[in-house]
Amino acid sequence: MVDQGAGALSLPKDWPDHPDPILALNQMGSFDWDLDTGLFHMDALAHEIFDVRLDEYDGRPESLSARIPPTEFERLDALISRAIKDGSENYGTYFRVRHRDGTLRWAHAQGHIRRDGTGRPRRIIGIVRDAAQELRESRTRTEQTPHDEALRRQTDVVQITSAALAQARTVQDVIDVLKDCRGLTHLGATSLVVGLVEAGRLRLVVQGPAGSSVPGTLVTRIDEPYPMSEAVRTLTPRFIESPEEFAERYPVLWPNLTNLRITSAAYLPLIVQARPIGGLGLLYDDRYGFTPEERNILIALGGSIAQSLQRAMFYEQEKDLAQGLQQAMLPRSIPCVPGADIAVRYRAGALGRDIGGDWYDVILLPGGRVGAVIGDVQGHDTHAAAVMGQLRIVLRAYAAEGHTPATVVARASVFLKELDTERFATCLYAEADLSTGVVQVVRAGHLEPLVRLPGGGCRLVSIEGGLPLGLSAEFDRLEYAVTTVELRTGETLLLCTDGLIEEPGADIDDGMMILRDLVCAGPDDVRDLADLLIDVAEERGGDDDVAILLLRRGCLYQRSGGRLQQHVEPGDPDALTEARRAIRAAVSAWGVAERSSEIELVANELITNVLLHTEGSATVTLRIVTGHDRRLRVEVEDISSALPRRREASEECVSGRGLLLVDRLTDVWGVEPRGYGKVVWCEFLVPRRG
Known part of the structure; x- marks a missing residue:
């Protein structure tokens, strides 16, 4: 029933000393509800109908809840409240009363609402009676029967x-x-x-x-x-x-x-x-x-x-089908990168069969470098997911060819335009040299990255941005700026899509601040931090996908010793001799004299190939790289895109044995295409010093 307040139990002045004989003869109890005090007064017969003793009733309507089942109590409360609000004078209804022995009996109540001159309800007086026998004798009534109500x-x-x-x-x-x-x-x-x-x-x-x-x-x-x-x-x-x-x-x-x-x-x-x-x-x-x-x-x-x-x-x-399709388009696994701890997470939006175009990728590059990609294709449907899959593969291919970060992003933009999809995509591509901590970042309309400091703390990295992929090619604005960031040992680079920070009706800057606080207070381990962030996104819900990539720089790769770089011009007859002399001296100074002749011979062959088969100069670089082992790395760079081919030379041929010699003398070698040419590199395992 409606609770209008509470107070001490006191009978009103006009309350009769004895029930009306007519009511008593008809087995009817009476009640008087003072809406100002909230007290619900009942006579002795009403107490019997509700099976409530005088000493256990305090005059509060809610005290009757133990005798009226919850569903009946709610219905009575709604009925009386509606009668009070709509200006009615009377109401009547059947309801069930649960007696002490657990049995349910039907009762009927009628009330008259008294109001003051302003129309405000002040009292409800009425009668209540046991209706069990009445309903057994007749099921047809002008009022609604319990059966009808049920x-x-x-x-x-x-x-x-x-x-x-x-x-x-x-x-x-x-x-x-x-x-x-x-x-x-x-x-x-x-x-x-x-x-x-x-x-x-x-x-x-x-x-x-x-x-x-x-x-x-x-x-x-x-x-x-x-x-x-x-x-x-x-x-x-x-x-x-x-x-x-x-x-x-x-x-x-x-x-x-x-x-x-x-x-x-x-x-x-x-x-x-x-x-x-x-x-x-x-x-x-x-x-x-x-x-x-x-x-x-x-x-x-x-x-x-x-x-x-x-x-x-x-x-x-x-x-499940949509998520399976999208997961198939994402990398099946993330490569193990020496010198880095990497964690990725993905959460699909709550839109059933619709899937989005969010993606991440990690690309191993030569020289201890790694490429990290995060992106989001416009739209939330299978078309967006299909474009995402193609973009991811193309961007990975451009990066593996050795193009600069700006060239990788620009070529991906041209590719997206040529797909003729009328879709654009935001993207951020970061290429990290884990040995030095230098990270080159290109941003195409995407969110800026965060860097988490060891033990806590976080900073937003300001990256000069360009137009999203597809739009930059459409408007012929393919010049993307490259921002260099230093990632110190123990620091973590965080890349994410906007689904992690955006909420309907909320400002994106506020979302970024919340993310910074989460990252600052989060755990140091990248996997635990990634779990925390994706759990927060899951709790918040939302219809947008979320992709997260965390890269923490370790201390596995540390370059030591020195670095030598020499330029050999094709028209300088003494340049090759000088380069060989410098290589010999550097190898001796770095304590690897036992392989000096092999290193010098291989470097000479690679430089000679450049001078003979290209029209430009050669740049030779030597450096010591330490990790699980100690290696001397030789790189010879030129501006020709033609890749060298190893071929078998006959006894009469005077050429064709250079790459065979490189393959025989080195421990590992390869070719790294660059956007402006290529680099032929090789490595020699050398003993540790001391």
């Missing part, structure tokens, strides 16, 4: 439940709606169970309330002697109208339900397109039998639940 309530439940199920996307959402205890009490059921058909078995997914589950029935075969199995097997509802009928028809299940005091039950098959997908069971402790109208309402409820479950299953299947 029927109306169940009809309302079907409508309310259907409306709630319409908002459910996943199977778990449907389960949550059915588990709602309010739905259970509105149905008037003591217990509710829902099972789904899986491989010829029924698996219970809903059992309520707590403590009502039956041992051994979590997973059952459809051919077992249970009412739900029988309803699913025959596609026919099973209505059990008495405990005796339940015990006779289902002797295996009934002993486990005796503690629930079940008096009747309804088991409905959940059918979609003439195929059972599950079953619904409703068990009652205060009713016997089902009228034809009640059966039709429950069957309609079962149909609504079946449709919602089927829709949720289709949704989850489509989402």
